[in-house]
Amino acid sequence: MRANIKIFPELFKRYDFSFFGVSTLIFIMGVLNLYSVTNTSTLSNHTGLYKTQIAYFGVSLIAGFVTSLIDLKTIYRYSYWFYFFNIFLLLLVLILGDVGMGARRWLVLGPIRLQPSELMKITVVLALSRWFTRNNPDREMGFKEVIFPFLMAVLPALLIIVEPDLGTGLLILLIFLVIAFYRSLKWKTIFIIAILSVLSGTAMYKFGLKEYQKKRILTFIDPDADAQGSGYNAIQSKISIGSGKVFGKGYMKSSQASLNYLPENHTDFVFSVFNEEHGFLGASILIFLYLTLFYRLIWLSQSVTKIYQSICAVGLMSIYFWHTFINMGMVMGLLPIVGLPLPLMSYGGSSLLTFGIACGLATSISNSRNLF
Amino acid sequence: MFGEDEIIKGHASRARWIAFIVLCCFFILGLRLFYLQVYKGDVFYRYSVNNKIRKEVLPSPRGMIFSRNSKLLVNNVPRFDAIMIPQFVKDRKKLITKMSAILGMSEKEIHKVLKRNGGQARYRPITIKKNISPREVAIMETEAEKIPGMRVSTFISRDYLDSEVGAHTLGYISEISQAQLPKYRRRDKFNYKLGDFIGQSGIEEFFDNILRGIDGQEILEVDARGRMRRVLEDNNLYKDIKNLPVLPGNNLRLTLDRDLQLAAFKALEGKVGSAVAMDVKTGDVLAMVSRPSFDPSKFSTQLTTNYWNSIIKNENRPLRDRSIQEHYAPGSTFKAITAIAALEEKIIDEKTTYDCAGKLKLGRRTFHCWKKSGHGKTDVVKALKESCDVFFYQIAKKLSIDKLADYARAFGVGSRTGIDLKRETTGLMPDSDWKEKRFGRPWQGGETLGCVIGQSYVLMTPVQLAVTYAAIANEGKILKPNLIKEVFSVFGEINQKSSPKIKSEMNISKETFRIVKEGLFSVVNEKGGTAYWYRPKNSTMSGKTGTSQVKSFSAEDIYKKCEDREYKSRHHAIFSAYAPSENPEIAISVVVEHGCHGSSAAAPVAKAIVDEYYKQKTLVSTD
Secondary structure, eight states, X not given: OOOOSTTHHHHHHSOOOHHHHHHHHHHHHHHHHHHHHHHSSTTOSOTTHHHHHHHHHHHHHHHHHHHHHSOXXXXXXXXXXXXHHHHHHHHHHHHHOEEETTEEEEEEXXXXXXXXXXXXXXXXXXXXXXXXXXXXXXXXXXXXXXXXXXXHHHHXXXXXXXXXXXXXXXXXXXXXXXHHHHTTBOHHHHHHHHHHHHHHHHHIIIIISOHHHHHHHHHHHOTTSOXXXXXXXXXXXXXXXXXXXXXXXXXXXXXXXXXXXXTTTTTTTHHHHHHHHHHHHHHHHHHHXXXXXXXXXXXXXXXXXXXXXXXXXXXXXXXXXXXXXXXXXXXTTSSOOOOOOOTTTSOOHHHHHHHHHHHHHHHHHHHHTTOO | OOOOHHHHHHTHHHHHHHHHHHHHHHHHHHHHHIIIIIISHHHHHHHHHTOEEEEEEEOOOOOOEEOTTSOEEEEEEEEEEEEEOGGGOSOHHHHHHHHHHHHTOOHHHHHHHHHHTTTSOTTSOEEEESSOOHHHHXXXXXXXXXXXXXXXXXXXXXXXXXXXXXXXXXXXXXXXXXXXXXXXXXXXXXXXXXXXXXXXXXXXXXXXXXXXXXXXXXXXXXXXXXXXXXXXXXXXXXXXXXXXXXXOOOEEEESOOHHHHHHHHHHTTTOOEEEEEEETTTOBEEEEEEESOOOHHHHXXXXXXXXXXXXXXXXXXXXXXXXXXXXXXXXXXXXXXXHHXXXXXXXXXXXXXXXXXXXXXXTTXXXXXXXXXXOEEEOHHHHHHTTOHHHHHHHHHHSOHHHHHHHHHHTTTTSOOOOSSSSOOOOBOOOHHHHHHHHSSOOOHHHHHHHHTTOTTXXXXXXXXXXXXXXXXXXXXEEOOBOEEXXXXXXXOEEEEOOOOEEEEOOOOHHHHHHHHHHHHHHHHSTTOTTGGGOOSSSOOEEEEEEEOSSOOOTTTTTSOGGGSOGGGSOEEEEEEEESSSSXXXXXXXXXXXXXXXXXXXXXXXXXXHHHHHHHHHHHHHO
């Protein structure tokens, strides 16, 4: 870890503040929203949650800033080490992790509770980027070429799925898909994978499973879900979003949240409450901010000179993108409820830390453009 | 390896594709938002402001349990709980004061309950007090109109009609514990969740998946005060949530005869022990009781601390099912097996006699007969009749422990009977290998002398003893004790019918059985037999008394009167029998802990059961 103290002044001349800037904007909207969610309700026992969230963000900002100072060559060199260390942490969680809400996800180190599955999103991007950098045939890749990196993604995915946290596990695979696609996975291969997974998935679900097994899978996906009233949460979320109409009910005016209709409304369902209070207009602004992040990263992938950094940028983009898309899709009732947080909006320290580090990495990549 | 500008340029088209796909995805999200908020916004707005939907779980009744003759043993009765639904509460303080007045709870207690349930969603009801009285229900119902948020909710609870009678066999239900939940979730088709009641012992536990129903659910639209407006039809908005019908559990008809149960339970009054009666042809368990007992109804509603303490502090452990969970040295009841082994192994025949002088010397040790003066010249029939120990000591000198163990095991000693109840214990039949393994010392000849009279290491459960005597009665068939006659649905359809299960059949000569049966007959029916004074009124019975020592006594202490000893040192009284003597129909085993004499303490219980059995029979035949 060589932070170049000497070139500090020069560093700030070309320091890219855009990622931290946009992230902070989204976070401010998020924490205001969190305050509303937890303080509108009279019987809430989460009233102080926003303070914790601000503290988490502070820590994440520092972690992100430190990350942005680390030489990318160092990160490149230690990519696999990070990856294996994270795998080791995942194994540790399975053996002696702390059980919360029916799943083993946390690792407790004194006062710190960490979800290694969250960091895995980043380390898998680093490791895959390195693999695709080293193995860069100037041609399109088929099944045979990507089998190894695929396994690199499957291993942590499985470890996370058995925690159980199906959402994050599948997310790792989706990240792989984006990186492999970017690195010229053949269209033919992509279509075959897409068709096969859709077919086998539906066939399994339709014919291979009994009613109670389906229900069990649903509770497996989300242990907190009301096993009996599958659909109840989704309905409440839809009512919440819809009732916001164009301009919203106004800040601190969400009736659904105040009645605690929404389960987990400070984590997975923050977007519902945001929509109820700020309407279509508010949601559009928020989505615009997220899109800025995505497109800045995609643009970055084309403006760097090193292939590793280019792949990293795409990988980081995919982390942001899938979280945002899946979370928003699920609260709108378009996707099954899998319990993925909305980046920078949902309550949660591990999640914030992940996006803080991701932000730092993106900044570091951007800064390196201006180095000869 | 770096500096691959061209390669990055080569990926430009893929980058554009990614940008395009991201745009498409968010375009779809945008359309959806537009649909929900702009196009359908007014509809949803109305729902969020005016209407609240509530999910009501419709509890499914658990199956009922009937006796052999279709008499109701376990019923479902409604139980009322006082609950509060936070979302409808207008004036929290007023509500708490009111509830505390109605329910006779202090406000502090109510605050405590609320605090414990503070974290959950506000539409979820909080139970303030379980199982409230009809008077409290009436007051609550009238006051509920004025005080929103307070309600009475109905649950189905369990009523065991004969309370303590057969409580161990029927079992009880209670709320599933946090520790049990994962195991049950994995198990089968039911959605076990906290708050569910599950069978915790006996038939309720073993047949939980048959008795259990599946809860239904109804989505209700309620007004601001929590009153139901209508059951929601499956309209477009709610197409994802379904109303689910209640599926009641299946009913059970048991093999237990209620009258025999009552008779057996009454006969054991004031005693600590158990009685088992079973059909010798089918293995149907007709009676199975254990005392002291408990009231499962109290366990299945709300257990009061007093009642719980009275159960837990009772040193006779009322929760223990003595018929299957406790094993005892069978004492002289075991002599029937020894006699069969000796006859089959040709160590003795019907005419073999030994002289009993009250004791027998083997090596340096003296083995005593229970009768100090001795029995004189004794053959096998007399030895069973008068329970002469020395006769069997003589057999032990020639019969190896391993051979005896073979016979005993064939009769089921040392293995579970396989009755459909959990936590059955195995009992124990020792042999030389077992001792070597257990103690690392070889078998001593003297120990065989203890085993032939059912002492030493031999241990049997009451239900095993009944199976063994049934096998003597039916001449060689080991039956699995059966508790379930049939399983039938609420509509009366029979889903499952039980049939007798013969676990094994022994190859023992008819002649052997004839001789042993003659001995067992004389025990009850001939003057001088140990159970002569306890013969049934209107029928015949054959059996064997047993008195099993709890402690070994020194030579001078051995003939001390049992009743003079301390309670915990008194012998267990055992009696095992079948009736009638010709063409037997039922086998019975009775154990009375520290009852001193198999004859005076245990045999009357068996007599009571047989008398009741014949009373039933004559009633049926005169009908």
